[in-house]
Amino acid sequence: MNHVFLDLDDVLNNFTSDLGKLFGVGEGSGDLSWFPGECGYDIVSALRRLGWSKDILSPYLFWSTLPETCWSQASKSAICDKLVRRLLASYSARNITILTSVARGQSTASVAAKIEWIKNNLPVELHNRYIIIATGEKWRLAGSGCLLIDDNVDNCRMFTEACGDAMIVDRPWNQSCRGEFGRIRKMLNAIPNHTS
Numbered sequence: 409m410n411h412v413f414l415d416l417d418d419v420l421n422n423f424t425s426d427l428g429k430l431f432g433v434g435e436g437s438g439d440l441s442w443f444p445g446e447c448g449y450d451i452v453s454a455l456r457r458l459g460w461s462k463d464i465l466s467p468y469l470f471w472s473t474l475p476e477t478c479w480s481q482a483s484k485s486a487i488c489d490k491l492v493r494r495l496l497a498s499y500s501a502r503n504i505t506i507l508t509s510v511a512r513g514q515s516t517a518s519v520a521a522k523i524e525w526i527k528n529n530l531p532v533e534l535h536n537r538y539i540i541i542a543t544g545e546k547w548r549l550a551g552s553g554c555l556l557i558d559d560n561v562d563n564c565r566m567f568t569e570a571c572g573d574a575m576i577v578d579r580p581w582n583q584s585c586r587g588e589f590g591r592i593r594k595m596l597n598a599i600p601n602h603t604s
Contacts, residue, residue: 410553412495413546416508416522418559419577421482424451430478433458437483445580449560471513479521484529487577492530501533507556509543561585
């Protein structure tokens with residue numbers, strides 16, 4: 409691989425599980441037992457299914473009113489440190505980019521909050537190694553020798569269709585693609601661990 413693109417939300421952090429805690433349907437810090445996988449990656453539909461009002465949760469309203477602390481203070485995922493450590497042991501930091509997206513309706517404060525999370529939770533050599541892109545556009549960075557590590561099936565499919573490789577992080581919303589992409593656990597075991 410020449411370049412690795414790492415998704416932020418629900419790969420390096422526990423964004424959705426922490427939202428579950430905020431909305432009173434989960435425990436946070438990685439707990440996704442509350443998330444109905446059949447909703448795909450649609451947090452608004454998942455919350456509606458759990459009893460939240462349609463009127464309150466239009467997708468635009470939902471994303472535009474979330475406090476920026478949902479991004480800046482999201483807890484680290486269980487795989488974050490090991491994944492980053494292994495990648496930095498195997499690749500130069502200039503060949504690793506945090507690739508996160510902003511949904512339609514997300515405030516500009518969410519962009520600053522994501523950058524704050526990166527600077528507060530990742531090694532200094534990755535503090536300026538990020539790209540924030542519109543939702544659904546990650547495929548534009550695909551190419552031969554590029555790997556995307558993401559939790560979103562559509563992002564992974566479009567990335568591979570554009571000649572990149574993809575690995576998916578297991579989440580309730582992506583179980584329908586079993587076997588279609590490499591799984592992150594397998595990758596973590598395959599990346600040499602040069603740090604003892």
